Amino acid sequence: MTTLAEAPQRRQEREVHVSDRAKAETRLGQRLVAPAIILMLVVTAFPMLRALYLSLFNYSLTAPEDRDFVGLSNYLTALTDPLFWKTTGVTVLYMVVTVSIELVIGFAFAMVMHRVIFARGVIRTSILIPYGIITVVSGFAWQFAFSFQNGFINNWLPFIDSDFNWFGQTTPAVIAICVSEIWKTTPFMSLLLLAGLAQVSEDMIEAAKVDGATWWQRLWRVILPNMRAAIMVAVLFRALDAYRIFDNIFVMTAGAVNTESISFLTYRQTIEQFQLGIGSALSVLLFLSVLVIAGLIVKVFRVDLAAARQEG
Amino acid sequence: MRKVGTALGCLLILLWCLLPVAWIVSLSFKSQTAITNGSPGFLPASGDSAGWQNYKDVLDNEQFRRAIFNSIGISLIATALSVIIATLAAYAIARLEFKGKKFVLTTALVIAMFPVVSLVGPLFDMWRAFGLYDTWPGLIIPYMSFTLPLAIWTLSAFFREIPWEMEQAAQVDGATSWQAFRKVIVPLAAPGVFTAAILTFFFAWNDFVFGISLTSTERARPIPAALSFFVGADPFNRPASLLAAGAVVSTIPIIIIVLIFPAQDRRRPHLRRSEGLSRGFHRDEEHRQEVR
Numbered sequence: 001m002t003t004l005a006e007a008p009q010r011r012q013e014r015e016v017h018v019s020d021r022a023k024a025e026t027r028l029g030q031r032l033v034a035p036a037i038i039l040m041l042v043v044t045a046f047p048m049l050r051a052l053y054l055s056l057f058n059y060s061l062t063a064p065e066d067r068d069f070v071g072l073s074n075y076l077t078a079l080t081d082p083l084f085w086k087t088t089g090v091t092v093l094y095m096v097v098t099v100s101i102e103l104v105i106g107f108a109f110a111m112v113m114h115r116v117i118f119a120r121g122v123i124r125t126s127i128l129i130p131y132g133i134i135t136v137v138s139g140f141a142w143q144f145a146f147s148f149q150n151g152f153i154n155n156w157l158p159f160i161d162s163d164f165n166w167f168g169q170t171t172p173a174v175i176a177i178c179v180s181e182i183w184k185t186t187p188f189m190s191l192l193l194l195a196g197l198a199q200v201s202e203d204m205i206e207a208a209k210v211d212g213a214t215w216w217q218r219l220w221r222v223i224l225p226n227m228r229a230a231i232m233v234a235v236l237f238r239a240l241d242a243y244r245i246f247d248n249i250f251v252m253t254a255g256a257v258n259t260e261s262i263s264f265l266t267y268r269q270t271i272e273q274f275q276l277g278i279g280s281a282l283s284v285l286l287f288l289s290v291l292v293i294a295g296l297i298v299k300v301f302r303v304d305l306a307a308a309r310q311e312g
Numbered sequence: 313m314r315k316v317g318t319a320l321g322c323l324l325i326l327l328w329c330l331l332p333v334a335w336i337v338s339l340s341f342k343s344q345t346a347i348t349n350g351s352p353g354f355l356p357a358s359g360d361s362a363g364w365q366n367y368k369d370v371l372d373n374e375q376f377r378r379a380i381f382n383s384i385g386i387s388l389i390a391t392a393l394s395v396i397i398a399t400l401a402a403y404a405i406a407r408l409e410f411k412g413k414k415f416v417l418t419t420a421l422v423i424a425m426f427p428v429v430s431l432v433g434p435l436f437d438m439w440r441a442f443g444l445y446d447t448w449p450g451l452i453i454p455y456m457s458f459t460l461p462l463a464i465w466t467l468s469a470f471f472r473e474i475p476w477e478m479e480q481a482a483q484v485d486g487a488t489s490w491q492a493f494r495k496v497i498v499p500l501a502a503p504g505v506f507t508a509a510i511l512t513f514f515f516a517w518n519d520f521v522f523g524i525s526l527t528s529t530e531r532a533r534p535i536p537a538a539l540s541f542f543v544g545a546d547p548f549n550r551p552a553s554l555l556a557a558g559a560v561v562s563t564i565p566i567i568i569i570v571l572i573f574p575a576q577d578r579r580r581p582h583l584r585r586s587e588g589l590s591r592g593f594h595r596d597e598e599h600r601q602e603v604r
Contacts, residue, residue, distance in 0.1 A: 022409065029410025036401040036460050037416055043457035044423050047434035054434065061437075109328075112321030115314075123322055125570055126329040132566040133333070134518050136536040137559040141336040150347040150552050152335070152354045183332060244427040247520040251540055263429040263521075270433035271525045283430035290427050 055281035061274035074281035106189030139251030142180035196230020340556035366557035379538030387516035390455035402467030420461035470504030
């Protein structure tokens with residue numbers, strides 16, 4: 001009798017005890033993450049809100065007294081200026097070209113690294129080098145390589161004149177910038193893809209082989225569909241990164257011959273010309289376009305997923 | 313056939329990674345006259361080699377020395393602080409149930425996507441108001457907050473894999489809870505912390521946008537910014553060989569870290585998962601290899 005009467009009471013005690021523990025755990029958890037969250041918000045959320053606010057003013061650091069509220073007119077100025085659309089177009093071009101080439105080369109590299117058993121360490125160590133090198137340094141390396149004065153590319157490419165100036169026109173200059181960007185970030189892409197490749201079950205590939213699937217069929221029907229998540233993460237990260245391209249352009253052309261990206265335009269307005277009002281409007285637009293790109297990529301891959309399911 | 317293909321692939325990867333590095337090293341040994349004479353080829357010609365002169369000039373340059381000092385100091389401090397803060401957060405995320413966990417992870421993800429340039433304007437304005445413009449903390453703070461997301465994600469993935477019951481097992485065996493934590497958990501967590509530290513250091517050492525926007529003098533200007541301002545007014549007549557020497561010098565810390573990294577990894581064979589930047593995903597692969 002007594003044990004029966006005591007049982008519910010004890011359970012209740014335990015519940016109280018558990019919820020006390022849960023509360024303490026919540027408190028401890030929140031205390032432990034507090035420094036990180038505060039720091040992240042101070043440097044991003046607060047300045048972003050400030051940019052949103054400043055973008056509504058005509059505000060130049062060279063004439064701070066003349067700051068006055070202009071509403072959305074900075075956005076109107078930016079969005080009706082052909083320069084804005086030209087730089088956005090070039091930026092999208094950089095992003096599409098570099099990410100698609102990197103996806104192909106990075107996947108090939110990942111396949112090789114996945115198969116390699118000997119010299120694994122050497123390959124993985126050397127692939128960290130382009131990733132670790134300062135972008136400014138790789139920009140210089142490629143700029144000098146393409147230069148007709150001190151480079152070797154003109155000599156190595158048989159169909160190019162030895163005095164061809166890569167940085168004199170838009171298209172060759174964009175190609176040179178893309179080469180530098182692709183060299184630098186393909187290793188990052190291939191490391192992400194390697195991680196995805198490692199998750200594809202070897203048994204499934206073997207089964208497809210037994211069923212007589214060719215190498216090409218195995219790649220398209222088994223390996224790639226099973227890597228979709230990894231590919232999406234790689235494309236998402238690289239695309240957002242490529243969209244904010246800045247360092248290479250700064251070093252290689254300084255924005256000359258229409259190679260300026262949207263990040264470069266924003267930098268030039270705020271830091272070089274002290275136009276904080278219009279610069280903030282550009283900052284906000286840049287942030288919004290990054291969100292749109294992220295949304296689009298996630299959506300595209302989801303559609304792809306559904307299509308693949310119907311196919312299967 | 314397949315082996316030949318793989319070997320060829322390896323060769324291509326090595327060529328890809330090392331060719332531009334070899335090129336910039338080669339350039340750094342060329343004399344300025346050989347370069348102004350035009351098209352000196354890939355390797356320094358025997359008569360035109362400058363020897364170590366470019367390196368001597370770079371290291372004698374006061375601006376350059378100061379920039380290296382700034383970069384080392386700022387990157388190390390930012391890395392140390394960021395890793396400490398990220399470790400606390402990642403431990404909480406991996407081990408505790410608490411309200412707001414999702415918020416932390418989402419915030420970190422959004423910040424990882426943030427276009428850095430869009431913050432430079434308001435930060436420039438704010439840092440001038442707070443007196444942080446052109447100072448070390450003025451760069452350390454942004455570096456910390458931009459590396460926290462990656463560090464938190466990497467570390468919490470890592471911490472989730474640690475068998476925390478081992479800590480209790482050690483306590484049962486008679487260790488105090490501090491001893492159990494120090495002797496069991498800390499050695500297991502160390503490679504993850506090391507990986508996060510490398511990623512943070514890479515970011516801080518690599519940064520250019522903050523470096524040129526939030527500094528104006530040698531007081532805090534880091535090496536990438538100093539290199540790019542070394543250029544002079546005419547972008548088509550840069551002191552190429554001197555800059556190449558500067559570029560090589562600024563790459564040395566990265567090479568050292570890249571070489572330490574696998575060594576650190578090999579010392580703990582039971583935690584091979586820390587291999588590469590993509591660690592955390594390797595479990596299946598390793599399992600397969602063990603089966604083989």
